[in-house]
Amino acid sequence: QQQVKQSPQSLIVQKGGISIINCAYENTAFDYFPWYQQFPGKGPALLIAIRPDVSEKKEGRFTISFNKSAKQFSLHIMDSQPGDSATYFCAATLGNFNKFYFGSGTKLNVKP
Amino acid sequence: ETGVTQTPRHLVMGMTNKKSLKCEQHLGHNAMYWYKQSAKKPLELMFVYNFKEQTENNSVPSRFSPECPNSSHLFLHLHTLQPEDSALYLCASSLGRDPSSYEQYFGPGTRLTVT
Numbered sequence: 761q762q763q764v765k766q767s768p769q770s771l772i773v774q775k776g777g778i779s780i781i782n783c784a785y786e787n788t789a790f791d792y793f794p795w796y797q798q799f800p801g802k803g804p805a806l807l808i809a810i811r812p813d814v815s816e817k818k819e820g821r822f823t824i825s826f827n828k829s830a831k832q833f834s835l836h837i838m839d840s841q842p843g844d845s846a847t848y849f850c851a852a853t854l855g856n857f858n859k860f861y862f863g864s865g866t867k868l869n870v871k872p
Numbered sequence: 873e874t875g876v877t878q879t880p881r882h883l884v885m886g887m888t889n890k891k892s893l894k895c896e897q898h899l900g901h902n903a904m905y906w907y908k909q910s911a912k913k914p915l916e917l918m919f920v921y922n923f924k925e926q927t928e929n930n931s932v933p934s935r936f937s938p939e940c941p942n943s944s945h946l947f948l949h950l951h952t953l954q955p956e957d958s959a960l961y962l963c964a965s966s967l968g969r970d971p972s973s974y975e976q977y978f979g980p981g982t983r984l985t986v987t
């Protein structure tokens with residue numbers, strides 16, 4: 761059973777547009793929700809993360825919106841750039857890397 | 873570069889071969905991990921080592937055998953693999969085990985093809 765469901769599978773956005781990737785979870789015990797960015801030929805790298813007691817976190821052009829009641833969280837990339845083209849993974853954890861669950865990934869293509 | 877290196881970057885092996893994947897980190901981290909990444913599927917945690925001791929084995933078939941001789945090196949020994957084992961194998965490391973306090977650093981992966 762997939763612990764974290766991610767959508768869409770792929771996304772095409774024009775340069776300057778907003779990219780939105782959504783994730784949903786069932787286990788209310790999850791206590792940390794990171795997002796990872798992966799470029800071709802590279803491993804995933806931590807992008808931004810949020811705890812469930814916060815509804816929004818912003819770092820530069822990247823924002824996580826968190827809806828605890830709906831058990832959903834999303835990544836918004838404002839003013840999307842071609843350099844943002846990568847695969848993005850959401851994740852959820854139970855306080856330990858041994859209990860770390862990834863979504864299936866969203867491949868983002870930002871067109872110039 | 874993240875400080876986590878993996879060799880080889882690409883590997884093609886037959887189902888009867890024996891090969892090993894190597895991971896190395898010089899970040900002073902205490903925990904190391906093996907993940908399997910298949911197309912359009914979530915990353916699957918395979919093994920976790922903390923201070924050289926295996927603390928997690930997520931029901932991985934015995935044809936995958938990990939080894940952690942010290943905190944800086946991690947190996948994944950492969951034998952009698954199946955074509956469905958073809959995937960990107962990622963190594964990662966972290967200073968501690970709590971994701972909210974410590975970042976996990978990934979290597980670039982080994983692209984494995986089983987023929």
